[in-house]
Amino acid sequence: MYSTPLQDNVGNTYVCQACPAGTQQLSAGAVECDACPSGTFKADQSVDECAPCLSGYYQDELGTLACKKCPEGTTTLLLGTKSGLACGCDEGSIDVSGDLSTPALCQPCMEGLTCPTMSSLENLKAGSSPLGPTTVPQVEAGYFTTAADPLVTFKCVNTLDCPGGTPGTCGGALEGVPCGDCPQGTFYAGEASCDECSAGAVIAWIVSLGVVLLGLIGAYHFLNSPVTAKASTLFSTTCAIGMMINLLQNLGIIGTMSVPWPVDLAGFFSFMEVFTFDIDSLAFACIGGAQPVWRYIFTVCFFPVGILWLALCGAVSRCIPRLQSWDPVKVRSTIGQFLQVGFSTMSSTALVPLVCYSHPSGQRSNFKNPNIICGSEPHTVMVIFGSLLLAFGVCGFLALCAWLAYMCPTFSSTGRYGMIQSSRFLLGRFRLDVWWYGVPLLLRGPLLAMSAVIFPDSAAIQIFCCQIILIFYICVQVYSWPWKAPMLNIVDFVTCLALAILVVLTGLYVPEVTGDTLRAVQTCSMILLGIIFGVVGLMILLAIAALFHRAAIGSQQELWIMTAGRTPKPSSIADDLHTMITVLQGMTGEELKDKLGALGIYDLKHLLLGMSVLSSEVISAKDPSCRPKSLSSGRVSSKAFTAKVVKAPSTSAAASPPMPEAEEPAQDEVTKSELV
Structure with a gap:
C-alpha cells in the first residue's frame, strides 16, 4: 500500500x-x-x-x-521471463535459427529425433544445453544423422549399429551413412563390431573356394548314381539333406523381412541369412573388398563360375586321354543339381538391389547395404548385375525346368532317355506321376523373397504374403503327395506347416498397422469374406440345379463342376482295359514280377487300388479264386447300395438240412455267398 x-x-x-x-x-x-x-x-x-x-x-x-x-509454437521454460528471445520451441519441434539474438524459428522434429521443450539446432550438435540436460535434443536409437546436416535423419537396419545420441554417432567402428559398413581392412562381425582382417581369414576363404570347386567334382560322381522308381534309404537321406538346405534358405529369406525381431531371434535369423549369401559376418570383406558393390558382384559371379567350372572339367576330361571322359548327360544333370540347390540363394541374391527401404528424409537405402542410396551410381551397378543374374540365372533356369517338365513325357514315350537322365535333378526325387512338382517347388524361395521386394516398408504385408505362399504350398503338397518316399512327404508337410506357424507368430512383433497398410488389410479381409460366401452360394445354386437336372445325380452325365472335370467314358476304359489284358496274357509270371519289382511304392499302391476296383466291381464274386491275395477286404461294393436286401438266415434255418440249390439270382440281387 x-x-x-x-x-x-x-x-x-x-x-x-x-x-x-x-x-x-x-x-x-x-x-x-x-x-x-x-x-x-x-x-x-x-x-x-x-x-x-x-x-x-x-x-x-x-x-x-x-x-x-510467446509466438505460436514457442514457450518459456521458467516463470517471469523478461525477454521474447527467451521463448523457445515447444516439445516436438526444434529451433533452427542458430542465433540467440533473433526469435526462435521452429520446425517439427523429423522422425528419429527426440526434441524436448527449448530444443535448438546448436544444442543438438553440441549434445548439451545451458538450460540443463532435459532440454537437449537427441538422435533416437536406430537412427542416424550427419554432423553436417543433423536434421536429415536416416533409419538403420540394426539398432545396435546406430545407438543415437549426438549426430554422426555410429556403434563400434562402423562408418558411412547410415553406419552401414566397416573401415578398410576390417569386416562386420555382428553387433556393431568390426574385426581386423587377418591372413587366416583370407587363407580360410581361399581354401573354402577350393573345397567348393572340388565338391562340384565330387557331386558329378556321387549325385549321378542310378535312379529307379523306388526310394531307397540312401536316396531318402540325400533328399532330406536337400530339404534341410532349402529350409535353411527359407528361414534366411524370412529373416530379411523388416520385422523388429527380439534380440535372440534377430541373432538366429542373422545367422540363417548366411544361406542367402549374406556372408559379410564371415570376413567376406577381407577377400571381396571393402566396397559393398564389389562384394555383391563377386557373389553374383559365384553361380556362373560354378557352371563354367563343371563345363571346363568335362572338356578337360575329354581332351586328356589318361582321364576318364565325363559323360555329357551327367555333366548337365550335375549343373542342374548345382543350380537347383542354390536356386533360392540365387534368387535372393538377384533381388538384393531391388530391396530398398525408405528413410524419414525421403531417401531410400538398399536393405542389405544401407550405405548405398538407391538410385546412386553404385546402386545402378548392383542393379545391372542383379538383373543379369535374375534374367539368365533365375528366369532362364526356371524356364528351362518348366520346358523339361513339359517335354519329359514326350521324351519318355519317344525313347529320348538321355534328356530324361539329364533332367534327373528335376525328376528323380518325385513320384513318376507327379514328375512336374520340381518346378513349383523351385518357386517357393523366390516368391518368399519377393514379399520383401514389393513391400519393403510394411512388415505386416510381408508377413501376409509369406503366409499366403506357404499355405498354398501346403495345399499343393498335401493334394499331390509328390515325394517318392512316403517319409519325405511327411517331413515336407511338417516343415512347411511349421514355417507357416512361425510366420503367424512373427506378426506378434509387428506394431498395429495404420494408413495405407490398414486400408490394404481391410480390402483383403473383404475379398476373403466375399470368397467364403461366394463358395457357399455356389454350392447352394448347384444343389438347386440338381433338383431340376436329373443328370446331376450320379449318372455318367454328371455336372462337370461337381466332378472337377469330365467323367471318363466307361466304353473307352473297357476297350483300353481289354487291350491291356490281352498284352498281359502274353507275359510270363516272372516277366510281370520283374516289371512290378521296378515300380515305386506309390505306383504299387495305385496298382493295388485299381485291382481292388476290378476285383469288387468287375470280376464276379462267385469265383473266390479270382480275388487277389494281396487285396484287403476294406472296400464297399457299389452294388451293395442298389441290390435287393436279403434277410440273414435264422439260427434254426442254419441248423436245418441244406436246401436244394436255387436258381441263379437276378443281376441286381445279392446271394448269401456274396454277403459272406
Missing part, C-alpha cells in the same frame, strides 16, 4: 491505499508505488505483489497489466 493525502471536514490527513494495477510496494511507509519490474504483471488494484509471467509468456516492459504471449 502507499500513503496518499486526504482532505475532509476535519482537515488534512493521509490514508493508505492499495497500489494501482501495474504497480506494487514492498516497503512500509511509502508515499508511492513502484512499477512492476520486467517479467511480472499486475492486472488490477490490490495489495498483491506483481506476479511473474506464466510459462509461454514474457514481459520486457515495466508496469504492465499483462504479459506478452
Whole structure:
C-alpha cells in the first residue's frame, strides 16, 4: 500500500491505499508505488505483489497489466521471463535459427529425433544445453544423422549399429551413412563390431573356394548314381539333406523381412541369412573388398563360375586321354543339381538391389547395404548385375525346368532317355506321376523373397504374403503327395506347416498397422469374406440345379463342376482295359514280377487300388479264386447300395438240412455267398 493525502471536514490527513494495477510496494511507509519490474504483471488494484509471467509468456516492459504471449509454437521454460528471445520451441519441434539474438524459428522434429521443450539446432550438435540436460535434443536409437546436416535423419537396419545420441554417432567402428559398413581392412562381425582382417581369414576363404570347386567334382560322381522308381534309404537321406538346405534358405529369406525381431531371434535369423549369401559376418570383406558393390558382384559371379567350372572339367576330361571322359548327360544333370540347390540363394541374391527401404528424409537405402542410396551410381551397378543374374540365372533356369517338365513325357514315350537322365535333378526325387512338382517347388524361395521386394516398408504385408505362399504350398503338397518316399512327404508337410506357424507368430512383433497398410488389410479381409460366401452360394445354386437336372445325380452325365472335370467314358476304359489284358496274357509270371519289382511304392499302391476296383466291381464274386491275395477286404461294393436286401438266415434255418440249390439270382440281387 502507499500513503496518499486526504482532505475532509476535519482537515488534512493521509490514508493508505492499495497500489494501482501495474504497480506494487514492498516497503512500509511509502508515499508511492513502484512499477512492476520486467517479467511480472499486475492486472488490477490490490495489495498483491506483481506476479511473474506464466510459462509461454514474457514481459520486457515495466508496469504492465499483462504479459506478452510467446509466438505460436514457442514457450518459456521458467516463470517471469523478461525477454521474447527467451521463448523457445515447444516439445516436438526444434529451433533452427542458430542465433540467440533473433526469435526462435521452429520446425517439427523429423522422425528419429527426440526434441524436448527449448530444443535448438546448436544444442543438438553440441549434445548439451545451458538450460540443463532435459532440454537437449537427441538422435533416437536406430537412427542416424550427419554432423553436417543433423536434421536429415536416416533409419538403420540394426539398432545396435546406430545407438543415437549426438549426430554422426555410429556403434563400434562402423562408418558411412547410415553406419552401414566397416573401415578398410576390417569386416562386420555382428553387433556393431568390426574385426581386423587377418591372413587366416583370407587363407580360410581361399581354401573354402577350393573345397567348393572340388565338391562340384565330387557331386558329378556321387549325385549321378542310378535312379529307379523306388526310394531307397540312401536316396531318402540325400533328399532330406536337400530339404534341410532349402529350409535353411527359407528361414534366411524370412529373416530379411523388416520385422523388429527380439534380440535372440534377430541373432538366429542373422545367422540363417548366411544361406542367402549374406556372408559379410564371415570376413567376406577381407577377400571381396571393402566396397559393398564389389562384394555383391563377386557373389553374383559365384553361380556362373560354378557352371563354367563343371563345363571346363568335362572338356578337360575329354581332351586328356589318361582321364576318364565325363559323360555329357551327367555333366548337365550335375549343373542342374548345382543350380537347383542354390536356386533360392540365387534368387535372393538377384533381388538384393531391388530391396530398398525408405528413410524419414525421403531417401531410400538398399536393405542389405544401407550405405548405398538407391538410385546412386553404385546402386545402378548392383542393379545391372542383379538383373543379369535374375534374367539368365533365375528366369532362364526356371524356364528351362518348366520346358523339361513339359517335354519329359514326350521324351519318355519317344525313347529320348538321355534328356530324361539329364533332367534327373528335376525328376528323380518325385513320384513318376507327379514328375512336374520340381518346378513349383523351385518357386517357393523366390516368391518368399519377393514379399520383401514389393513391400519393403510394411512388415505386416510381408508377413501376409509369406503366409499366403506357404499355405498354398501346403495345399499343393498335401493334394499331390509328390515325394517318392512316403517319409519325405511327411517331413515336407511338417516343415512347411511349421514355417507357416512361425510366420503367424512373427506378426506378434509387428506394431498395429495404420494408413495405407490398414486400408490394404481391410480390402483383403473383404475379398476373403466375399470368397467364403461366394463358395457357399455356389454350392447352394448347384444343389438347386440338381433338383431340376436329373443328370446331376450320379449318372455318367454328371455336372462337370461337381466332378472337377469330365467323367471318363466307361466304353473307352473297357476297350483300353481289354487291350491291356490281352498284352498281359502274353507275359510270363516272372516277366510281370520283374516289371512290378521296378515300380515305386506309390505306383504299387495305385496298382493295388485299381485291382481292388476290378476285383469288387468287375470280376464276379462267385469265383473266390479270382480275388487277389494281396487285396484287403476294406472296400464297399457299389452294388451293395442298389441290390435287393436279403434277410440273414435264422439260427434254426442254419441248423436245418441244406436246401436244394436255387436258381441263379437276378443281376441286381445279392446271394448269401456274396454277403459272406
